[in-house]
Amino acid sequence: MQGQMSLFDDREQSAPLASRLRPETLDEYVGQQHLVGKGRILRQLIEKDQVSSMIFWGPPGVGKTTLARIIARQTEAEFVEFSAVTSGIKEIKEVMQRAEQNRRYGMRTLLFADEIHRFNKAQQDAFLPWVEKGSIILVGATTENPSFEINSALLSRCKVFILKELEEADLLQLLHHALHSPKGFGNLQLSVEEDQLAAIARFANGDARTALNTLEMAVLNGKMDESGVICVDREVLEQCMNRRSLLYDKTGEEHYNLISALHKSMRNSDPDAAVYWMCRMLDGGEDPLYIARRLIRFASEDVGMADPQALQLAVSVYQACHFLGMPECDVHLTHAVVYLSMAPKSSALYRACEACKRDVRELPAEPVPLQIRNAPTGLMRELHYGEGYQYAHDTEEKLTKMQCLPDALAGRRYYEPTAEGGERQVKERLEQILEWKAR
Numbered sequence: 001m002q003g004q005m006s007l008f009d010d011r012e013q014s015a016p017l018a019s020r021l022r023p024e025t026l027d028e029y030v031g032q033q034h035l036v037g038k039g040r041i042l043r044q045l046i047e048k049d050q051v052s053s054m055i056f057w058g059p060p061g062v063g064k065t066t067l068a069r070i071i072a073r074q075t076e077a078e079f080v081e082f083s084a085v086t087s088g089i090k091e092i093k094e095v096m097q098r099a100e101q102n103r104r105y106g107m108r109t110l111l112f113a114d115e116i117h118r119f120n121k122a123q124q125d126a127f128l129p130w131v132e133k134g135s136i137i138l139v140g141a142t143t144e145n146p147s148f149e150i151n152s153a154l155l156s157r158c159k160v161f162i163l164k165e166l167e168e169a170d171l172l173q174l175l176h177h178a179l180h181s182p183k184g185f186g187n188l189q190l191s192v193e194e195d196q197l198a199a200i201a202r203f204a205n206g207d208a209r210t211a212l213n214t215l216e217m218a219v220l221n222g223k224m225d226e227s228g229v230i231c232v233d234r235e236v237l238e239q240c241m242n243r244r245s246l247l248y249d250k251t252g253e254e255h256y257n258l259i260s261a262l263h264k265s266m267r268n269s270d271p272d273a274a275v276y277w278m279c280r281m282l283d284g285g286e287d288p289l290y291i292a293r294r295l296i297r298f299a300s301e302d303v304g305m306a307d308p309q310a311l312q313l314a315v316s317v318y319q320a321c322h323f324l325g326m327p328e329c330d331v332h333l334t335h336a337v338v339y340l341s342m343a344p345k346s347s348a349l350y351r352a353c354e355a356c357k358r359d360v361r362e363l364p365a366e367p368v369p370l371q372i373r374n375a376p377t378g379l380m381r382e383l384h385y386g387e388g389y390q391y392a393h394d395t396e397e398k399l400t401k402m403q404c405l406p407d408a409l410a411g412r413r414y415y416e417p418t419a420e421g422g423e424r425q426v427k428e429r430l431e432q433i434l435e436w437k438a439r
Contacts, residue, residue, distance in 0.1 A: 016212075016213070016216065017178060017184060017212045017213065017215065017216040018208070018209045018212040018213060018216075020183045020184060021174070021177065021178055021181060021183055021184055021212065022066050022069070023066055023070065024069075024070065024073060025070060025073075025074070026043060026046065026070060026074070029063065029066065029067065029070060030063070030166070030170050030173055030174055030208070031062060031063060031163075031164070031166045031167070031170045031208070032062070032063060032067070032163050032164065034164070035161055035163070036067070042161055046070075046071055046074055046075065047074075049075055051071055051075055051137055052137065052158075052159065053131050053136075053137055053138040053139070053157055053158045053159070054138075054139055054140075054158050054159045054160070054161055055116070055139075055140045055141075055142060055146050055150065055155070055158045055159070055160045055161070056068070056139065056140070056141045056142070056161055056163055057142050057143075057144075057145070057146055057160055057161070057162050057163065058143070058162060058163030058164060058165070059143055059163075059165050059206060059207065060143060060207055060209065061166075061204075061206070061207030061208045061209035061210055061211075062163045062164065062165055062166055062206065062207070062208065063163065063166075063208065064114075064141035064163055065081075065112065065114060065141060067163075068110065068112040068139045068141070069112075071110060071137075071139065072110040072112075075108065075110070075137075076108070077107075077108035077109060077110040077137060078099075078102060078107060078108070078109045078110065079110050079112065080095055080099070080109055080110070080111050080112065081112045081114065082095070082111060082112065082113045082114070083114060083115070089122060089123060089126050092123060092126045092127070093126065095111065096126075096127075096130045096135060096136065099111065099130065099135045099136045100130070100133070100135045103134070103135050108137060109135070109136045109137070110136070110137045110139060111127075111136045111137070111138050111139070112139050112140075112141070113127075113138065113139070113140045113141070114141050115141065115142060115143070116140030116141060116142050116149075116150060117142045117143070117144040117146075117149035117150060121151060124150065124151045124154050125151065125153070125154070127154060128153060128154055128157070131154070131157050131158075132157065138158065140158065146160055164206075165205070165206025165207070166204075166206045166207070166208055167206075168198070168201040168202060170208075171200075171201035171204055171206075171208060171211045172197055172198065172201050174208055174211060174212065175197045175200060175201065175211060175212070175215055176197070178212055178215055178216075179192060179215075185219060188219075188230060189227075189228055189229045189230065190219065190222075190229070190230050190231075190232070191229050191230065191231040191232065192218075192219075192232045193232070196218075196232055196234070196237055197215075199237065199241065200214050200215055200218075200237075200241070203241040214240050214241060217240045218232045218233075218236060218237045218240050219232060221233070221236045221240075222236065254284075255286070258277055258280055258281050258284075258286075259281070259291075259294060261273070261277040262274055262277040262278055262281070262291070262294070262337070263294065263298060263302075265277055265341070266298060266302070266337060266340050266341045267298075267302050267345065269341055269342060269345070270341060271337065271338045271341035271342060274337045274338070274340075274341045275334055275337055275338065278291060278333055278334070278337050279330070282326065282330055282333075288321045288325070288326055288329050288330070288333060289318065289321055289322060291321075291333055292314070292317055292318035292321045292322075292333065292336070293318065295314045295317065295318075295333070295336045295337065295340060296311065296314040296315060296318060298314070298340055299311040299313070299314040299340060300349055300350070301347065301349070301350045302340075302345055302346075302347060302350070303340060303343045303344070303345060303346065304346045304347070304348055304349035304350070304423065305346060305348065305349065305417060305422060305423040305426050306343065306344035306345060306346035306418065306420040306421035306422055306423040307343040307344055307421050307422055308422060310339065310340060310343050313335075313336060313339055314336055314340070317332045317333060317335060317336040320332040321333065343421070344420040344421025344422070344423070345420060346417070346418045346420045346421070346423050348415060348416055348417050348418050348423065349415070351414075351416065352414040352415040352416070353414075355414050356414045359409065359412070363408070363409075364408070366406030366407075366408050366409065367406065368406075369403060369404065369405075369406060369407070370384050370385055370386070370387055370388070371386065371387060371388040371389045371390075371402060371403075372386075372389060372402070372404055373385040373386055374386060375387075388402070389402070390402040397436065399433060399436060399437070401437050415430075417430055
């Protein structure tokens with residue numbers, strides 16, 4: 001279409017829409033007002049030219065790279081972009097030496113390390129002396145929690161700023177700007193409904209790049225009417241948004257955030273929240289068997305003897321997921337998640353296990369009492385192995401008063417049953433046993 005071909009008249013216009021519209025000043029920058037709004041800390045540091053090394057932590061598409069470029073422009077520093085994928089120690093040292101030379105001539109260098117969490121320890125260590133000397137202003141961008149992914153020595157020398165996902169209002173502002181800016185589609189005759197822009201903003205899920213890429217795809221595949229107006233077709237737009245790309249990294253922090261949300265929602269007996277977090281994980285590509293394994297753990301850790309059937313159900317669901325896989329096994333996971341959410345809760349088994357592990361770890365390794373040792377040889381019998389053993393089945397109560405714990409731990413209680421669900425009967429039975437032994 002001739003109207004569309006005008007988008008590619010020159011090299012600048014052939015760049016992706018998100019690149020063409022990249023803001024160049026703080027006033028053009030959209031979002032992150034908690035950092036760059038009037039009077040906010042990062043804006044003040046930039047305006048007063050007091051910028052030091054920093055880490056930008058936030059989800060994709062929220063303006064980390066753009067903000068770094070704006071800082072370099074406003075502080076008149078040379079902007080050098082570095083990638084963990086293509087840069088090794090040698091390249092880092094070459095750039096640092098050049099930056100040191102610039103410093104001697106009164107020029108500053110802002111080194112932008114995108115996805116700094118992907119740099120290995122040696123690469124991160126290579127930044128340290130130059131950050132300390134002030135040869136560079138290091139700005140690292142990461143989608144992962146810096147506490148876990150960045151060396152403590154480097155992290156201690158950087159200020160961490162948290163960037164938030166953009167609001168729908170921010171994304172709508174960007175989309176309107178794209179439609180009217182000469183750098184965007186301002187030179188085209190376009191027909192886009194407001195509800196279509198709102199749908200793109202919702203679909204983008206806080207990611208400006210996703211919003212602009214979706215709009216660009218919809219416009220480039222629009223239909224031109226007789227008057228030369230390009231109309232964004234609803235069916236085409238739906239195809240452009242056929243899958244929401246939710247933030248999820250199966251090995252990153254969000255992985256642990258979501259499994260924590262699932263576990264705690266079930267513990268709080270909230271089946272709706274639990275199913276939601278489970279579906280979020282599946283939608284992000286999580287292995288259903290990983291979720292099923294966590295449910296098996298939950299069945300004993302948080303339900304336990306309050307509903308002994310919970311473990312059996314969780315194991316059965318794991319087997320069902322193994323047999324069927326995705327997408328069919330999602331309903332089996334829902335079955336287990338809802339069952340475990342609604343089951344009576346008891347952490348008595350977990351507390352018993354942890355208390356016992358603590359004693360095993362911290363106390364001396366006590367010998368097994370002689371009365372409960374096996375005595376398969378004559379020598380062992382001469383050494384009194386098995387002497388004093390009482391066979392419970394020989395008694396009417398099926399109980400004896402024989403001590404099974406070592407002397408140093410005699411009377412120690414690990415398992416303290418609750419009165420929840422089926423564990424009430426276990427509690428009553430244990431109290432009867434202890435009372436009988438005390439008589």
